[in-house]
Amino acid sequence: MSIGRFSRPDAADELSLLVSSDGLDPVGLTEARREKPDPATFLGSGKIAEIGEAARAAGADVLIFDTPLSAAQERNIERAAHLAVLDRTELILEIFQRRAKSREGRLQVELAKLEHLSTRLVRGWTHLERQRGGLSKTGGPGEKQIELDRRMIGERVKQLRAQLKKLERQRSTQRRSRNRGELLTVSLVGYTNAGKSTLFNRLTRAESYVANQLFATLDTTARRCWVGGTDMVVLSDTVGFIRDLPTQLVEAFKSTLDETVHADLLLHVVDASSEVREDQIDSVNAVLEQIEAESIPTILVYNKADKAPAVLGVRREGGAVKSVGVSALTGEGLDDLRAAVREFAAAWRERHPAEPRELEPWEKAKLEAEARRAGKPGS
Numbered sequence: 001m002s003i004g005r006f007s008r009p010d011a012a013d014e015l016s017l018l019v020s021s022d023g024l025d026p027v028g029l030t031e032a033r034r035e036k037p038d039p040a041t042f043l044g045s046g047k048i049a050e051i052g053e054a055a056r057a058a059g060a061d062v063l064i065f066d067t068p069l070s071a072a073q074e075r076n077i078e079r080a081a082h083l084a085v086l087d088r089t090e091l092i093l094e095i096f097q098r099r100a101k102s103r104e105g106r107l108q109v110e111l112a113k114l115e116h117l118s119t120r121l122v123r124g125w126t127h128l129e130r131q132r133g134g135l136s137k138t139g140g141p142g143e144k145q146i147e148l149d150r151r152m153i154g155e156r157v158k159q160l161r162a163q164l165k166k167l168e169r170q171r172s173t174q175r176r177s178r179n180r181g182e183l184l185t186v187s188l189v190g191y192t193n194a195g196k197s198t199l200f201n202r203l204t205r206a207e208s209y210v211a212n213q214l215f216a217t218l219d220t221t222a223r224r225c226w227v228g229g230t231d232m233v234v235l236s237d238t239v240g241f242i243r244d245l246p247t248q249l250v251e252a253f254k255s256t257l258d259e260t261v262h263a264d265l266l267l268h269v270v271d272a273s274s275e276v277r278e279d280q281i282d283s284v285n286a287v288l289e290q291i292e293a294e295s296i297p298t299i300l301v302y303n304k305a306d307k308a309p310a311v312l313g314v315r316r317e318g319g320a321v322k323s324v325g326v327s328a329l330t331g332e333g334l335d336d337l338r339a340a341v342r343e344f345a346a347a348w349r350e351r352h353p354a355e356p357r358e359l360e361p362w363e364k365a366k367l368e369a370e371a372r373r374a375g376k377p378g379s
């Protein structure tokens with residue numbers, strides 16, 4: 001369904017990949033175009049009834065909309081179509097929930113779901129209030145229940161935030177200790193399914209989960225990685241982005257994305273064989289802006305060159321490497337990529353001559369303890 005503008009050529013493919021990534025079996029696809037969405041039912045009510053009937057006849061259990069819907073629209077469509085409804089945000093949340101493995105990942109997904117739910121409750125509540133329209137002066141049980149639910153959600157959100165904050169602190173301590181040797185930190189970013197994990201595995205000989213699914217990777221993995229000569233960098237693989245990534249998810253995944261935000265260099269991995277690669281690059285840049293990582297130096301890595309050989313080679317802009325073409329599958333172009341990272345690392349080291357860093361509290365305590373033991377009370 002597209003509103004007013006042209007539909008994207010890959011929208012249907014991406015939607016079916018999203019649906020199958022959630023373990024669902026698509027039975028049919030309908031495309032529609034409207035000047036503007038119907039406030040009550042998104043599509044016209046006649047169209048909804050028609051789609052509902054066709055979907056039920058095909059044995060569908062759920063209708064999925066490739067767009068965010070308001071709580072009221074979702075409810076109205078469910079009633080008119082006699083089917084459960086998921087919007088794009090909820091579908092992505094479901095996939096994230098399925099994939100979350102680490103404790104941090106699970107907490108982040110729960111936070112995102114609750115925040116999504118709370119926006120629905122608020123709307124549902126005002127809607128209910130309006131409907132009641134002064135019929136009774138005292139709040140009915142429904143209203144009380146919602147108030148109660150809201151408070152419970154609020155409490156849980158607070159708990160989750162606190163737990164995530166703690167994990168975030170641990171993560172930053174880990175990051176610092178891992179990087180004691182002042183290695184360049186490099187983070188893979190890119191549209192989901194672009195091949196980040198495949199490239200990560202190739203470069204580090206690790207075994208990150210690779211799949212032709214959207215959001216195969218949710219957790220961040222970081223490894224030391226050799227880029228030629230005596231040069232090592234710390235490379236991290238993390239969650240992929242998608243267009244219109246629900247803001248609750250970006251917000252909730254801040255601690256996972258921390259690795260990206262603190263990188264010295266981003267390798268922006270692009271599926272060069274996709275006909276919408278430019279749009280995907282824009283979507284990724286939009287998320288990078290949201291997490292305030294847009295000013296980190298970036299090399300575009302055009303991946304899947306085995307399917308788009310024209311991207312092979314190194315392109316420069318003002319002397320610095322702008323893009324490199326590779327195939328993570330065949331290994332072609334990887335030497336160019338390593339050389340580009342090495343070149344960046346050399347320039348970076350010149351700009352960052354190992355600065356004295358501030359000691360961690362535990363390091364200070366340890367030094368003080370050592371000083372005491374050596375009989376030199378520090379005061």
Ligand SMILES: Nc1nc2c(ncn2[C@@H]2O[C@H](COP(=O)(O)OP(=O)(O)OP(=O)(O)O)[C@@H](O)[C@H]2O)c(=O)[nH]1
Nearest residue numbers: 192193194195196197198211215216217240328329
């Ligand atoms: N033809 C070709 N396929 C590739 C290449 N690199 C990765 N793929 C395939 O692309 C799909 C996605 O690869 P992943 O490495 O899981 O992609 P990702 O970017 O980590 O995806 P998410 O973790 O879901 O964001 C898999 O089916 C890979 O086998 C490549 O260079 N050429």
Ligand SMILES: [Mg+2]
Nearest residue numbers: 196197216217
């Ligand atoms: Mg991955």
